[in-house]
Amino acid sequence: MSLIILGVDPGSRITGFGVVRVENGKIEHINHGVILLDADQGFPARMTELGSAFREVMEKYKPHQVVIEKIFLGKNADSAFKLGHARGVVMYEAGLGGATVAEYATRLVKKGITGNGGSSKEDVQAMLKAMLNIKAINRIDASDALAMACYHAFELKKKAVLQRAVSV
Template sequence: MIILGIDPGLTVTGWGVVAKSGSRLSHVANGQIRTDNKATMAERLVELDSALAAVIDIYKPDTGAVEEVFVNVNPQSTLKLGQARGVAMVAVARSGIPVAEYPTKVIKKALVGTGGAEKQQIQHMLKILLPGVQLAGEDASDALAVAITHANMLGSHR
Protein backbone atom coordinates (compact mmCIF):
# COMPACT_ATOMS: atom_id res chain seq x y z
CA MET A 1 0.00 0.00 0.00
CA ILE A 2 1.31 3.44 -0.94
CA ILE A 3 0.47 6.23 1.51
CA LEU A 4 0.74 9.97 0.87
CA GLY A 5 1.10 12.35 3.80
CA ILE A 6 0.69 16.10 3.43
CA ASP A 7 1.72 18.93 5.75
CA PRO A 8 -0.19 21.83 4.19
CA GLY A 9 1.00 25.41 4.04
CA LEU A 10 0.55 28.31 1.68
CA THR A 11 4.24 29.17 1.49
CA VAL A 12 5.58 25.61 1.81
CA THR A 13 3.62 22.37 1.66
CA GLY A 14 5.43 19.20 2.58
CA TRP A 15 4.62 15.83 1.08
CA GLY A 16 5.86 12.37 1.93
CA VAL A 17 5.19 8.96 0.45
CA VAL A 18 5.73 5.67 2.26
CA ALA A 19 5.02 2.08 1.30
CA LYS A 20 3.48 -0.33 3.78
CA SER A 21 3.76 -4.08 3.41
CA GLY A 22 2.33 -5.91 6.41
CA SER A 23 3.88 -4.13 9.37
CA ARG A 24 6.92 -2.92 7.41
CA LEU A 25 7.27 0.67 6.25
CA SER A 26 9.66 1.99 3.66
CA HIS A 27 10.40 5.44 2.34
CA VAL A 28 9.36 6.12 -1.25
CA ALA A 29 9.84 9.88 -1.64
CA ASN A 30 9.41 13.25 0.03
CA GLY A 31 9.54 16.86 -1.00
CA GLN A 32 8.33 20.38 -0.54
CA ILE A 33 6.16 22.58 -2.73
CA ARG A 34 6.92 26.30 -2.53
CA THR A 35 4.44 28.78 -3.91
CA ASP A 36 5.35 32.21 -5.25
CA ASN A 37 4.62 34.70 -2.48
CA LYS A 38 4.30 37.49 -5.06
CA ALA A 39 1.44 35.70 -6.82
CA THR A 40 -2.21 36.23 -5.94
CA MET A 41 -3.87 33.91 -3.44
CA ALA A 42 -5.79 32.18 -6.24
CA GLU A 43 -2.62 31.69 -8.29
CA ARG A 44 -0.79 30.22 -5.30
CA LEU A 45 -3.63 27.80 -4.58
CA VAL A 46 -3.68 26.69 -8.24
CA GLU A 47 0.10 26.24 -8.10
CA LEU A 48 -0.26 24.08 -4.99
CA ASP A 49 -3.07 22.04 -6.55
CA SER A 50 -1.07 21.41 -9.74
CA ALA A 51 2.04 20.37 -7.84
CA LEU A 52 0.11 17.97 -5.59
CA ALA A 53 -1.66 16.51 -8.63
CA ALA A 54 1.77 15.82 -10.14
CA VAL A 55 2.95 14.07 -6.94
CA ILE A 56 -0.22 11.95 -6.93
CA ASP A 57 0.22 11.12 -10.61
CA ILE A 58 3.83 10.03 -10.13
CA TYR A 59 3.48 7.97 -6.92
CA LYS A 60 -0.13 6.76 -7.29
CA PRO A 61 -0.96 6.50 -3.59
CA ASP A 62 -3.73 4.19 -2.38
CA THR A 63 -4.64 6.52 0.46
CA GLY A 64 -3.67 9.91 1.82
CA ALA A 65 -3.68 11.91 5.02
CA VAL A 66 -3.49 15.61 5.77
CA GLU A 67 -2.45 17.31 8.99
CA GLU A 68 -5.29 19.24 10.59
CA VAL A 69 -5.07 23.01 10.95
CA PHE A 70 -4.07 24.36 14.31
CA VAL A 71 -5.44 27.73 15.38
CA ASN A 72 -2.64 30.23 15.02
CA VAL A 73 -2.21 33.43 17.03
CA ASN A 74 -2.70 35.34 13.77
CA PRO A 75 -6.20 34.69 12.35
CA GLN A 76 -5.05 35.63 8.81
CA SER A 77 -2.36 32.95 8.94
CA THR A 78 -4.90 30.39 10.12
CA LEU A 79 -7.24 31.26 7.24
CA LYS A 80 -4.44 30.97 4.67
CA LEU A 81 -3.35 27.65 6.14
CA GLY A 82 -6.96 26.45 5.99
CA GLN A 83 -7.18 27.36 2.32
CA ALA A 84 -3.98 25.46 1.53
CA ARG A 85 -5.27 22.50 3.53
CA GLY A 86 -8.54 22.55 1.59
CA VAL A 87 -6.64 22.47 -1.70
CA ALA A 88 -4.56 19.54 -0.43
CA MET A 89 -7.66 17.58 0.56
CA VAL A 90 -9.37 18.29 -2.77
CA ALA A 91 -6.26 17.29 -4.75
CA VAL A 92 -6.21 13.90 -3.03
CA ALA A 93 -9.98 13.35 -3.06
CA ARG A 94 -10.26 14.36 -6.74
CA SER A 95 -7.99 11.43 -7.55
CA GLY A 96 -10.47 9.05 -5.92
CA ILE A 97 -8.15 8.41 -3.00
CA PRO A 98 -9.52 8.26 0.56
CA VAL A 99 -8.28 11.14 2.73
CA ALA A 100 -7.78 11.00 6.49
CA GLU A 101 -7.07 13.90 8.83
CA TYR A 102 -4.92 13.91 11.96
CA PRO A 103 -4.28 16.60 14.56
CA THR A 104 -0.67 17.62 15.11
CA LYS A 105 -0.60 16.20 18.64
CA VAL A 106 -1.80 12.79 17.44
CA ILE A 107 0.93 12.71 14.78
CA LYS A 108 3.64 13.66 17.27
CA LYS A 109 2.40 11.12 19.80
CA ALA A 110 2.21 8.37 17.18
CA LEU A 111 5.80 8.98 16.11
CA VAL A 112 7.62 10.06 19.26
CA GLY A 113 5.31 9.04 22.09
CA THR A 114 4.39 12.54 23.22
CA GLY A 115 2.09 15.14 21.70
CA GLY A 116 4.54 17.89 22.59
CA ALA A 117 7.47 16.51 20.58
CA GLU A 118 9.86 18.94 18.90
CA LYS A 119 10.63 18.87 15.17
CA GLN A 120 14.13 17.51 15.85
CA GLN A 121 12.63 14.56 17.73
CA ILE A 122 10.32 13.81 14.81
CA GLN A 123 13.19 13.98 12.34
CA HIS A 124 15.29 11.69 14.54
CA MET A 125 12.48 9.13 14.73
CA LEU A 126 11.96 9.30 10.95
CA LYS A 127 15.61 8.38 10.44
CA ILE A 128 15.12 5.37 12.71
CA LEU A 129 11.86 4.24 11.10
CA LEU A 130 12.99 4.95 7.53
CA PRO A 131 16.73 4.14 7.44
CA GLY A 132 18.68 6.15 4.90
CA VAL A 133 15.91 8.70 4.36
CA GLN A 134 17.08 12.08 3.06
CA LEU A 135 14.63 14.70 4.28
CA ALA A 136 13.82 17.51 1.85
CA GLY A 137 13.10 19.87 4.75
CA GLU A 138 11.01 20.34 7.89
CA ASP A 139 7.70 20.37 6.05
CA ALA A 140 8.62 17.20 4.16
CA SER A 141 9.56 15.48 7.42
CA ASP A 142 6.24 16.53 8.94
CA ALA A 143 4.46 15.08 5.89
CA LEU A 144 6.30 11.77 6.29
CA ALA A 145 5.18 11.76 9.93
CA VAL A 146 1.58 12.22 8.72
CA ALA A 147 1.99 9.31 6.29
CA ILE A 148 3.47 7.03 8.97
CA THR A 149 0.71 7.95 11.42
CA HIS A 150 -1.87 7.07 8.80
CA ALA A 151 -0.09 3.80 7.99
CA ASN A 152 -0.17 2.84 11.66
CA MET A 153 -3.83 3.81 12.02
CA LEU A 154 -4.76 1.65 9.04
CA GLY A 155 -3.65 -1.48 10.86
CA SER A 156 -1.59 -4.20 9.27
CA HIS A 157 -3.84 -5.26 6.39
CA ARG A 158 -2.40 -5.60 2.89
Protein backbone atom coordinates in the same frame (compact mmCIF):
# COMPACT_ATOMS: atom_id res chain seq x y z
CA MET B 1 -1.31 -6.13 -0.85
CA SER B 2 0.66 -2.92 -1.09
CA LEU B 3 -0.79 0.38 0.17
CA ILE B 4 0.65 3.77 -0.84
CA ILE B 5 0.14 6.56 1.70
CA LEU B 6 0.88 10.21 0.92
CA GLY B 7 1.31 12.46 3.96
CA VAL B 8 0.88 16.19 3.48
CA ASP B 9 1.89 19.23 5.53
CA PRO B 10 -0.10 21.91 3.71
CA GLY B 11 0.93 25.53 3.51
CA SER B 12 0.22 28.62 1.46
CA ARG B 13 3.93 29.03 0.61
CA ILE B 14 5.48 25.60 1.29
CA THR B 15 3.67 22.26 1.24
CA GLY B 16 5.57 19.21 2.41
CA PHE B 17 4.83 15.70 1.18
CA GLY B 18 6.02 12.26 2.20
CA VAL B 19 5.25 8.98 0.48
CA VAL B 20 5.43 5.54 2.10
CA ARG B 21 4.44 2.04 1.05
CA VAL B 22 2.96 -0.38 3.56
CA GLU B 23 3.44 -4.02 2.65
CA ASN B 24 3.21 -7.05 4.94
CA GLY B 25 3.06 -4.74 7.95
CA LYS B 26 6.31 -2.96 7.05
CA ILE B 27 6.60 0.74 6.23
CA GLU B 28 8.93 1.57 3.35
CA HIS B 29 10.04 5.12 2.46
CA ILE B 30 9.32 5.96 -1.18
CA ASN B 31 10.09 9.68 -1.37
CA HIS B 32 9.59 13.04 0.28
CA GLY B 33 9.90 16.68 -0.70
CA VAL B 34 8.28 20.08 -0.80
CA ILE B 35 6.17 22.08 -3.18
CA LEU B 36 7.57 25.63 -3.11
CA LEU B 37 5.06 28.24 -4.18
CA ASP B 38 6.06 31.61 -5.63
CA ALA B 39 5.81 34.05 -2.71
CA ASP B 40 5.67 36.98 -5.17
CA GLN B 41 2.35 35.73 -6.55
CA GLY B 42 -0.98 36.64 -5.01
CA PHE B 43 -2.73 34.11 -2.79
CA PRO B 44 -5.28 32.91 -5.41
CA ALA B 45 -2.47 32.28 -7.92
CA ARG B 46 -0.50 30.32 -5.29
CA MET B 47 -3.54 28.11 -4.59
CA THR B 48 -3.86 27.41 -8.33
CA GLU B 49 -0.13 26.59 -8.44
CA LEU B 50 -0.54 24.32 -5.37
CA GLY B 51 -3.41 22.45 -7.04
CA SER B 52 -1.43 21.89 -10.21
CA ALA B 53 1.75 20.80 -8.39
CA PHE B 54 -0.13 18.53 -5.99
CA ARG B 55 -1.95 16.92 -8.92
CA GLU B 56 1.49 16.04 -10.35
CA VAL B 57 2.48 14.43 -7.03
CA MET B 58 -0.78 12.46 -7.03
CA GLU B 59 -0.21 11.30 -10.62
CA LYS B 60 3.39 10.30 -9.93
CA TYR B 61 2.83 8.26 -6.75
CA LYS B 62 -0.83 7.23 -7.17
CA PRO B 63 -1.52 7.03 -3.42
CA HIS B 64 -4.47 5.05 -2.11
CA GLN B 65 -4.73 7.34 0.90
CA VAL B 66 -3.76 10.93 1.60
CA VAL B 67 -3.15 12.05 5.17
CA ILE B 68 -3.32 15.72 6.05
CA GLU B 69 -2.66 17.78 9.13
CA LYS B 70 -5.79 18.94 10.94
CA ILE B 71 -6.15 22.67 11.16
CA PHE B 72 -5.15 24.37 14.38
CA LEU B 73 -6.05 27.87 15.42
CA GLY B 74 -2.92 29.73 16.39
CA LYS B 75 -2.64 33.39 17.21
CA ASN B 76 -3.01 34.55 13.61
CA ALA B 77 -6.50 34.05 12.14
CA ASP B 78 -5.33 35.07 8.66
CA SER B 79 -2.73 32.27 8.67
CA ALA B 80 -5.35 29.77 9.81
CA PHE B 81 -7.67 30.79 6.97
CA LYS B 82 -4.87 30.50 4.40
CA LEU B 83 -3.96 27.07 5.79
CA GLY B 84 -7.62 26.09 5.46
CA HIS B 85 -7.61 27.06 1.80
CA ALA B 86 -4.41 25.08 1.15
CA ARG B 87 -5.93 22.06 2.91
CA GLY B 88 -9.04 22.40 0.73
CA VAL B 89 -6.99 22.43 -2.45
CA VAL B 90 -5.08 19.32 -1.33
CA MET B 91 -8.28 17.49 -0.33
CA TYR B 92 -9.91 18.36 -3.64
CA GLU B 93 -6.95 17.08 -5.66
CA ALA B 94 -6.71 13.94 -3.48
CA GLY B 95 -10.37 13.22 -4.17
CA LEU B 96 -9.94 13.79 -7.89
CA GLY B 97 -7.01 11.37 -7.79
CA GLY B 98 -9.20 8.69 -6.22
CA ALA B 99 -7.56 8.69 -2.79
CA THR B 100 -9.36 8.63 0.52
CA VAL B 101 -8.40 11.42 2.94
CA ALA B 102 -7.60 11.08 6.64
CA GLU B 103 -6.78 13.88 9.07
CA TYR B 104 -4.84 13.90 12.33
CA ALA B 105 -3.90 16.55 14.87
CA THR B 106 -0.19 17.35 15.00
CA ARG B 107 0.15 16.52 18.72
CA LEU B 108 -1.38 13.10 18.14
CA VAL B 109 1.07 12.37 15.33
CA LYS B 110 4.06 13.52 17.41
CA LYS B 111 2.93 11.30 20.28
CA GLY B 112 2.52 8.34 17.91
CA ILE B 113 5.96 8.80 16.35
CA THR B 114 8.06 9.76 19.41
CA GLY B 115 5.86 8.88 22.39
CA ASN B 116 5.53 12.56 23.33
CA GLY B 117 2.92 14.94 21.89
CA GLY B 118 5.13 17.89 22.79
CA SER B 119 8.19 16.62 20.89
CA SER B 120 10.19 19.06 18.82
CA LYS B 121 10.10 18.82 15.04
CA GLU B 122 13.76 17.81 15.20
CA ASP B 123 12.96 14.89 17.54
CA VAL B 124 10.25 13.70 15.15
CA GLN B 125 12.66 14.01 12.24
CA ALA B 126 15.36 11.99 14.05
CA MET B 127 12.85 9.23 14.85
CA LEU B 128 11.65 9.12 11.23
CA LYS B 129 15.19 8.85 9.87
CA ALA B 130 15.86 5.89 12.17
CA MET B 131 12.48 4.24 11.54
CA LEU B 132 12.58 4.60 7.75
CA ASN B 133 16.35 4.09 7.47
CA ILE B 134 16.98 7.31 5.53
CA LYS B 135 20.02 9.55 5.88
CA ALA B 136 18.49 13.00 5.55
CA ILE B 137 15.22 14.87 5.38
CA ASN B 138 16.26 18.31 4.20
CA ARG B 139 13.04 20.20 4.88
CA ILE B 140 11.05 20.17 8.11
CA ASP B 141 7.83 20.42 6.04
CA ALA B 142 8.70 17.12 4.33
CA SER B 143 9.49 15.58 7.71
CA ASP B 144 6.10 16.64 9.09
CA ALA B 145 4.42 15.11 6.04
CA LEU B 146 6.32 11.82 6.41
CA ALA B 147 5.28 11.72 10.07
CA MET B 148 1.62 12.01 8.97
CA ALA B 149 2.02 9.09 6.55
CA CYS B 150 3.80 6.87 9.09
CA TYR B 151 1.33 7.63 11.85
CA HIS B 152 -1.55 6.72 9.54
CA ALA B 153 0.18 3.42 8.73
CA PHE B 154 0.42 2.71 12.49
CA GLU B 155 -3.28 3.52 12.93
CA LEU B 156 -4.29 1.20 10.08
CA LYS B 157 -2.21 -1.62 11.56
CA LYS B 158 -3.74 -1.04 15.01
CA LYS B 159 -7.24 -1.08 13.51
CA ALA B 160 -6.53 -4.37 11.70
CA VAL B 161 -5.21 -5.99 14.90
CA LEU B 162 -8.28 -4.84 16.83
CA GLN B 163 -10.64 -6.16 14.14
CA ARG B 164 -8.95 -9.57 14.24
CA ALA B 165 -9.14 -9.63 18.03
CA VAL B 166 -12.84 -8.75 18.02
CA SER B 167 -13.79 -11.22 15.29
CA VAL B 168 -12.22 -14.25 17.00
